[in-house]
Amino acid sequence: MKAIVQDRFGPPDTLRLADVDRPEPADGQVLVRVHAAAVNPYDWHMLRGDPYAARLLGGIGLTRPKQRVAGIDAAGEVAAVGPGVPGLSPGDAVLGFCPGAFAEYAVTTPDLLVPKPESLTFEQAAAVPMAAVTALRGISTVGRVRAGQRVLVNGAGGGVGTFAVQVAVSLGAEVTGVCGADKAGLVRSLGAAYVVDHAREDWTDGRRRHDVILDNVGNLPPSRVRRALTPAGTLVANGGGTPGRVFGAIGGMLRVVALNVVVRQRLAVIVPSAPSGPTREDLTAVSELVASGRLTPVIGRTLPLKDAAEAVRHVERGHALGKTVLAVR
The missing domain is CATH 3.40.50.720 (NAD(P)-binding Rossmann-like Domain)
Structure with a gap:
């Protein structure tokens, strides 16, 4: 599958498009076919290993990125579920936190996913989680x-x-x-x-x-x-x-x-949301606000997956309008 990978800490130019093996869901995991992924300040912090103090906490990695495939916010369809995952089936449209979201497929856990509101495109849905x-x-x-x-x-x-x-x-x-x-x-x-x-x-x-x-x-x-x-x-x-x-x-x-x-x-x-922080309750709450029409994602820029480095650079400059999204499919 195609994925955006990073082998070392550094600026956005360290990101590159590569062919990698498709992950498979283990017990209690879900494989998501990613249709769109959003870019967050969280992503450039992970990319640069910034701040240095965070590397000692274990979430970023000490000398190299802990997560080789970049990204966290995704929307797509369930491709497969591992043993012990009730309530989700292949083909279900979902949004949520998927470590390694800048790829055609990503593995996550069911507590970090909620159904995609029908009113949203996959690009809009990817803009929601974090x-x-x-x-x-x-x-x-x-x-x-x-x-x-x-x-x-x-x-x-x-x-x-x-x-x-x-x-x-x-x-x-x-x-x-x-x-x-x-x-x-x-x-x-x-x-x-x-x-x-x-x-x-x-x-x-x-x-x-x-x-x-x-x-x-x-x-x-x-x-x-x-x-x-x-x-x-x-x-x-x-x-x-x-x-x-x-x-x-x-x-x-x-x-x-x-x-x-x-x-x-x-x-x-408030510590910005990351995989260790949000709960299904958080995601459900914002999804309900979207479904009710009280919350509408604002997307300022959409780029193809291959342009992930430019998307991260755009967000890092600090003046992006709304959300910046990668169209994966």
């Missing part, structure tokens, strides 16, 4: 957003941000989206009451305060972001950091946790 689950956690689980609250989403035009705006709106919040001027129209169309162009306005000047801020960018110190919070507001930090740093986003998150001890406002972090 970004939508992260948005739901940031807004609902960690942010505890309630109807009538003021919510600000920094990075509102990106993968997590476009979902986060919609989740907050669905909960009855008044949403302000921070993004570039080129994404303002899209963010308004998702339900944001206000849109701030970060290049022209300082949303941290304190003139407008919010009950909850979801910061998907992490380029400003928490002490500055707090100026845009109400006295008892909540800041939810989602990642940040740059490639090649020793601690990267981990360092920024630790600073938020430490500051939370000494301030009145509530400062919290």
Whole structure:
């Protein structure tokens, strides 16, 4: 089968298209024929082995990538099931977390898959898992957003941000989206009451305060972001950091946790979803929001599988509109 492989840590150019053996499902596993796969910041962190501290935790690999075939978000059809897998049959359309998703086939476990909503194409479905689950956690689980609250989403035009705006709106919040001027129209169309162009306005000047801020960018110190919070507001930090740093986003998150001890406002972090983090409950929740029409994936760019390096490079630059997706089939 065709797959995008990486044999060493490095920039996107280390990714290459290769012929590899098709995996087979073992006990309790599912083989998915991948129709589409989405690109996430998670993927370029895995690609670069960034931050270095994460290599010691075992999920990335110490000296070389632990997962040779790249990718994690996928949508496709069940090709085969191993022994001990009830409820799934060949031909079922699914979406979820499939380690090695940048390939024609990938093996995963049934708890990381849910049925694909009929209203979605495979490309749209692939855009859902990591970004939508992260948005739901940031807004609902960690942010505890309630109807009538003021919510600000920094990075509102990106993968997590476009979902986060919609989740907050669905909960009855008044949403302000921070993004570039080129994404303002899209963010308004998702339900944001206000849109701030970060290049022209300082949303941290304190003139407008919010009950909850979801910061998907992490380029400003928490002490500055707090100026845009109400006295008892909540800041939810989602990642940040740059490639090649020793601690990267981990360092920024630790600073938020430490500051939370000494301030009145509530400062919290959300670790972006990865195979070890999400549950079937998370995936089911976002799938139900999609099926109900309250959540719509935004795809800014679709590329063929062979162009995976360019897709990852595009996401790594940090200005992608919505989700970037690889068409595999």
